[in-house]
Amino acid sequence: MKFKVNHSSQNIKGALQITGSKSESNRLLIIESLFKNLEITNLSNSDDSQVMKKALTSNEVEVDIHHAGTAMRFLTAYFAVKEGRETVLTGSKRMQERPIKLLVEALRSMGAEITYEKNEGYPPIRIQGKKLQANSVSLQANISSQYISALMLIGASLPHGLTISLEGQVTSTPYILMTLEMLQRSGIQGSFEDNTITIEACSALSPKTIPVESDWSSASYFYSIAALCEEAEISLSNYRKESLQGDSCLAKIYKQFGVTTSFGENSIMLKKSKCSKPASISEDLRNSPDIAQTIAVTCLGLGVGCKLTGLHTLKIKETDRLVALKNEIEKLGGEVVISNDHLELLPATSLKENIEIATYNDHRMAMAFAPIALKTPVIIEDAMVVSKSYPDFYKDLESLNFTVQNA
Numbered sequence: 440m441k442f443k444v445n446h447s448s449q450n451i452k453g454a455l456q457i458t459g460s461k462s463e464s465n466r467l468l469i470i471e472s473l474f475k476n477l478e479i480t481n482l483s484n485s486d487d488s489q490v491m492k493k494a495l496t497s498n499e500v501e502v503d504i505h506h507a508g509t510a511m512r513f514l515t516a517y518f519a520v521k522e523g524r525e526t527v528l529t530g531s532k533r534m535q536e537r538p539i540k541l542l543v544e545a546l547r548s549m550g551a552e553i554t555y556e557k558n559e560g561y562p563p564i565r566i567q568g569k570k571l572q573a574n575s576v577s578l579q580a581n582i583s584s585q586y587i588s589a590l591m592l593i594g595a596s597l598p599h600g601l602t603i604s605l606e607g608q609v610t611s612t613p614y615i616l617m618t619l620e621m622l623q624r625s626g627i628q629g630s631f632e633d634n635t636i637t638i639e640a641c642s643a644l645s646p647k648t649i650p651v652e653s654d655w656s657s658a659s660y661f662y663s664i665a666a667l668c669e670e671a672e673i674s675l676s677n678y679r680k681e682s683l684q685g686d687s688c689l690a691k692i693y694k695q696f697g698v699t700t701s702f703g704e705n706s707i708m709l710k711k712s713k714c715s716k717p718a719s720i721s722e723d724l725r726n727s728p729d730i731a732q733t734i735a736v737t738c739l740g741l742g743v744g745c746k747l748t749g750l751h752t753l754k755i756k757e758t759d760r761l762v763a764l765k766n767e768i769e770k771l772g773g774e775v776v777i778s779n780d781h782l783e784l785l786p787a788t789s790l791k792e793n794i795e796i797a798t799y800n801d802h803r804m805a806m807a808f809a810p811i812a813l814k815t816p817v818i819i820e821d822a823m824v825v826s827k828s829y830p831d832f833y834k835d836l837e838s839l840n841f842t843v844q845n846a
């Protein structure tokens with residue numbers, strides 16, 4: 440399905456309630472399943488959280504997690520400690536190209552029984568659940584923080600807890616801190632100091648209600664909208680100043696485009712009233728890789744140049760996001776240079792109209808490019824990919840007076 444997205448005004452006002460963070464939700468779903476006694480509120484309605492919920496209650500041998508990276512990685516560790524359960528964990532064609540070897544090797548070194556069904560190092564994998572006795576593990580930390588979070592999430596279920604030694608430069612650190620905080624809020628003790636994570640053993644949790652903050656990566660598209668129009672007042676809930684999500688750095692980054700953020704009790708207000716913009720910006724996104732596409736497209740729309748670094752993880756996400764960004768920005772008339780870990784955009788002088796944006800099975804390609812409609816009408820191919828993290832995306836665009844039509 441293709442959607443043509445358009446907007447006829449440069450003044451945007453509205454209030455939206457965004458679904459819960461899929462990262463926080465998928466951690467809490469695993470903790471609840473292992474230890475019980477958690478009530479989770481504002482759970483994400485994303486496909487990724489739906490597949491996680493379904494997997495955790497499935498009695499089938501084959502568990503298919505589609506495109507959900509967190510589900511693939513967290514469930515690999517989860518099923519490895521499910522004594523007596525045999526699981527074949529699989530996913531979409533792209534998931535079968537996303538590496539899992541570092542996590543499988545770490546779990547095997549702890550005694551887990553995991554074999555590859557097709558290609559060495561990639562899903563699908565067959566897991567024979569066992570009681571693991573190990574209390575320490577080490578792994579390379581510069582490929583995906585999800586491998587580390589996966590080990591942290593099962594750590595407390597092991598008889599002696601788990602000490603994880605991280606090797607090399609740690610990437611996506613806020614997601615590791617989020618996992619630690621989620622464990623601690625649930626009642627599990629742990630620490631992260633000097634590249635060593637310690638998770639204490641725990642046999643039961645006392646009952647708790649844990650609210651999920653809304654998704655900051657989803658909020659990024661409204662930051663982009665605010666930046667791309669002349670005047671904006673957009674209220675988003677449920678957000679907090681003290682966020683566990685690294686993508687909350689958006690508030691600081693978008694100040695450069697004249698978008699201010701004020702924090703209410705449970706919401707944020709994005710305001711834009713003056714058209715100040717820098718000639719170019721430079722950001723290291725090692726800690727917030729999921730907002731790279733949003734920022735690149737905002738800059739394209741504003742005619743601002745950008746140099747985005749720390750993007751080495753983008754090649755193994757839903758698609759090779761660096762290549763996808765280059766292809767689609769160039770279709771609109773932008774000039775981009777990419778390497779394995781950075782992207783440089785030259786300030787664009789004009790944008791082409793009614794360009795069809797390919798989305799590469801990547802929700803963030805669709806959502807990052809839709810706001811450019813404030814500058815030029817755009818057609819989003821395979822538009823419903825957004826449901827991976829944000830099923831209500833187009834409904835929320837319409838509530839801000841965007842027109843979204845079948846193309």
Ligand SMILES: O=C(O)C1=C[C@@H](OP(=O)(O)O)[C@@H](O)[C@H](O)C1
Pocket residue numbers: 461462463509582583584585588610611614728729752
């Ligand atoms: O742990 C998480 O919830 C996530 C970690 C990040 O992945 P990497 O650690 O692979 O960069 C991020 O890109 C992904 O969307 C969600």
Ligand SMILES: C=C(OP(=O)(O)O)C(=O)O
Pocket residue numbers: 506507508509510729756757803828
């Ligand atoms: C990379 C992402 O997700 P995952 O790795 O969990 O599939 C994302 O949501 O941008």
